[in-house]
Amino acid sequence: MRRASTKSQPQRRPGGRSARVRAAVIEALVAELAENGLGDVTMDGVARRAGVNKTTLYRRWGSKEELVLDALLELGERRVPIPDSGSLREDLLIVAREIVASVSTPEADAVVRAAAADPSPDSKLVRAVRAFWQVRFALLGEIVEHAIERGELPAGIDPKPLVEGLLGGIYLRMLVTREPLDDEFVERLAAWLASSR
Amino acid sequence: MRRASTKSQPQRRPGGRSARVRAAVIEALVAELAENGLGDVTMDGVARRAGVNKTTLYRRWGSKEELVLDALLELGERRVPIPDSGSLREDLLIVAREIVASVSTPEADAVVRAAAADPSPDSKLVRAVRAFWQVRFALLGEIVEHAIERGELPAGIDPKPLVEGLLGGIYLRMLVTREPLDDEFVERLAAWLASSR
Numbered sequence: 001m002r003r004a005s006t007k008s009q010p011q012r013r014p015g016g017r018s019a020r021v022r023a024a025v026i027e028a029l030v031a032e033l034a035e036n037g038l039g040d041v042t043m044d045g046v047a048r049r050a051g052v053n054k055t056t057l058y059r060r061w062g063s064k065e066e067l068v069l070d071a072l073l074e075l076g077e078r079r080v081p082i083p084d085s086g087s088l089r090e091d092l093l094i095v096a097r098e099i100v101a102s103v104s105t106p107e108a109d110a111v112v113r114a115a116a117a118d119p120s121p122d123s124k125l126v127r128a129v130r131a132f133w134q135v136r137f138a139l140l141g142e143i144v145e146h147a148i149e150r151g152e153l154p155a156g157i158d159p160k161p162l163v164e165g166l167l168g169g170i171y172l173r174m175l176v177t178r179e180p181l182d183d184e185f186v187e188r189l190a191a192w193l194a195s196s197r
Numbered sequence: 198m199r200r201a202s203t204k205s206q207p208q209r210r211p212g213g214r215s216a217r218v219r220a221a222v223i224e225a226l227v228a229e230l231a232e233n234g235l236g237d238v239t240m241d242g243v244a245r246r247a248g249v250n251k252t253t254l255y256r257r258w259g260s261k262e263e264l265v266l267d268a269l270l271e272l273g274e275r276r277v278p279i280p281d282s283g284s285l286r287e288d289l290l291i292v293a294r295e296i297v298a299s300v301s302t303p304e305a306d307a308v309v310r311a312a313a314a315d316p317s318p319d320s321k322l323v324r325a326v327r328a329f330w331q332v333r334f335a336l337l338g339e340i341v342e343h344a345i346e347r348g349e350l351p352a353g354i355d356p357k358p359l360v361e362g363l364l365g366g367i368y369l370r371m372l373v374t375r376e377p378l379d380d381e382f383v384e385r386l387a388a389w390l391a392s393s394r
Contacts, residue, residue: 117314119306161385165386168361168366169358170365171365171368172361176364177330192359192390
């Protein structure tokens, strides 16, 4: 199995001091989220853990919400490499397993539940989660492009219902039915969606 | 288009005083939820609005959580009649539109977001939402049975990935991406899921 590389792994791009600070701060934010939940994360705590000045944090991100937004965008691009296994079903399964792993972390759990609970569609947190998924939707579209190239799907098909069915099934279990995100579930969901015309 | 009737519309079954009280209390609860959100609904408020004694409420339901559970079970059976249009795609579309309509109400919005926010998989509210969907999953399985009878799907196929993809897509937009639950979205999702083999 080969994997498309550059677009999905921007963490490998070279970076100077500024990029290193951003990486350290995002890593610190994720660790704080895992320990404290979104409501109790503070800019102070993130700055201390990252070993940077709080003023640096505020100058660059303005607020905790901006920092969460930036972290989600970064993680959205980084966490799910786009597989290219030669089969739509297998590609979907690989992505689905990676999404399950990433939403199963305590920090993702905290962010996702806090965003889902927010009735306002325009809060910073909700916009951050939405922006995260816009990036990832584009990446997932590549899987469908590969399937079209192989003749598994007709040219010009809109990949969105496929992507929404896959992500939706995972979030349904996480947020609504609380059934386990086990491999049997992921396999069946990927198989159903991949066998569509 | 004919619709399966009895199983999906228990509100028509004859009932004595006890059934009338239950119906009035559930109606009052739904109205209170729409006005106040789940956190601010009280047994007092529900009793007042339903015109019954608070002691009646506590004797029958024990707590607000038990009442919400009972209401969800009742609404889960009642709200979505199972269509039988002659086509899997059309049946899914009808159900999806009805689910979109029912989750778009303020009372459903309040309950769904409160349950999604709860990290514990065993709270009463989470168990209530889960029980609600267990009932509805069984009802949705009927659509797949009809599709098998018509030869649209192979005998013995597990309907669950289809149902989870459909519900999941809707909840994904509601809780995560906040994209509109418009008819074009619902049509495309139903079409994709119905064309699976």
